[in-house]
């Protein structure tokens with residue numbers, strides 16, 4: 160039967176390899192069932208060495224059919240310059256479910272194909288033709304004084320993942336290889352079932368029916384964000400995980416949905432939102448109805464199960480899927496002239512511990528104190544030139560800093576002694592996130608601020624490092 164004209168530039172082809180049958184067979188679903196755009200590349204599909212067959216075929220395959228198909232597809236792609244195509248290849252091979260997806264990000268027309276191959280797709284492990292991509296996520300400083308659990312600022316220290324997805328091979332399954340350099344390298348788990356970033360990625364994949372990482376995955380992490388210092392290292396790790404899962408599974412989730420997944424893991428929105436979208440950001444969690452509240456309040460151990468040593472493929476399957484639209488945000492203006500001096504004590508303070516010391520109830524006086532300042536601060540930091548008198552007062556807080564001072568010797572002294580009067584250029588000074596880092600916002604005079612903070616901290620026996628940071632853009636996948 161002759162093939163109709165090729166469905167360029169958008170077409171899809173589904174090939175299923177049934178390795179269980181003898182001999183193994185593959186089906187090529189009739190690509191004519193797929194909606195496509197007008198022809199743009201005048202070449203027939205069978206001009207390329209792709210094993211296309213008429214509808215209802217069941218064709219004997221050689222043991223290395225998969226490799227042959229991949230080679231053929233590569234040649235095929237080498238001949239096409241128009242990026243507007245989709246090629247989707249769900250397969251079962253050597254008894255293991257696999258999926259090869261070669262598609263441009265914004266594509267349509269997968270629905271028909273997915274319907275025809277639902278079972279294969281749901282069981283599938285995603286395997287790409289070899290490619291490398293990078294995920295870059297910024298550090299964040301949350302709260303900025305009065306905005307406890309509300310505002311976050313992305314800063315120019317980064318967590319970077321370089322990911323190599325190998326081409327499918329017939330070798331035995333190899334678990335992900337994790338390499339780690341930079342901050343936290345000595346303590347971070349390199350087992351993909353234990354590491355925070357890869358566990359979050361697996362959570363995302365499993366919520367989309369993909370049960371495990373593909374064989375032979377390599378992830379090199381380089382981290383500039385110190386752990387447990389109030390610079391959002393865990394928020395960055397969570398966002399990196401969400402982006403990693405989205406990329407590995409070719410899930411193509413919109414940013415709002417990625418945020419939902421991140422919020423199932425890190426349940427205050429300030430760090431993760433700023434790390435994802437970048438800039439000076441305010442966010443809130445939507446009030447959920449009863450069913451959604453229940454769905455969103457499952458214990459963290461169920462969202463991200465602690466995988467035991469002998470975790471098999473089925474451990475932690477079917478995790479809770481986040482309700483839609485949990486987090487909402489707005490980006491405020493930021494005056495270009497403002498830089499951040501991060502004064503980083505040389506000790507760690509876990510966010511969990513720094514949250515335990517906070518009260519459950521506040522006086523109306525203290526709440527109004529913070530609300531008044533936050534309302535002014537979100538606009539004041541976008542004004543040029545920034546007004547030190549307005550900002551210094553607007554960065555004061557009565558909701559978390561007073562309770563955390565016992566955990567951070569030197570905090571009250573540093574925030575009260577260093578002022579715009581004593582240190583020209585200073586705009587405001589606060590605890591960064593849950594601490595112990597102190598964040599000083601300033602237009603100049605950075606070194607004097609940092610060195611004087613060093614002297615004050617030293618009197619309490621605390622050594623510091625300091626970094627001059629700028630406001631960074633959000634996370635990038637390239």
Ligand SMILES: Nc1ncnc2c1ncn2[C@@H]1O[C@H](COP(=O)(O)OP(=O)(O)O)[C@@H](O)[C@H]1O
Nearest residue numbers: 355386387388389390391392393394396509510
């Ligand atoms: N890149 C990372 N990879 C794996 N785990 C990380 C990473 N960054 C942070 N973490 C985990 O998060 C912990 C720090 O989180 P947290 O106490 O919230 O402090 P902060 O977010 O202020 O740095 C680390 O001790 C580590 O367990």
Ligand SMILES: N[C@@H](CCOP(=O)(O)O)C(=O)O
Nearest residue numbers: 301308389390391510592593
């Ligand atoms: N609003 C949170 C922010 C925690 O930030 P981190 O960078 O310390 O993780 C809090 O103050 O607890």
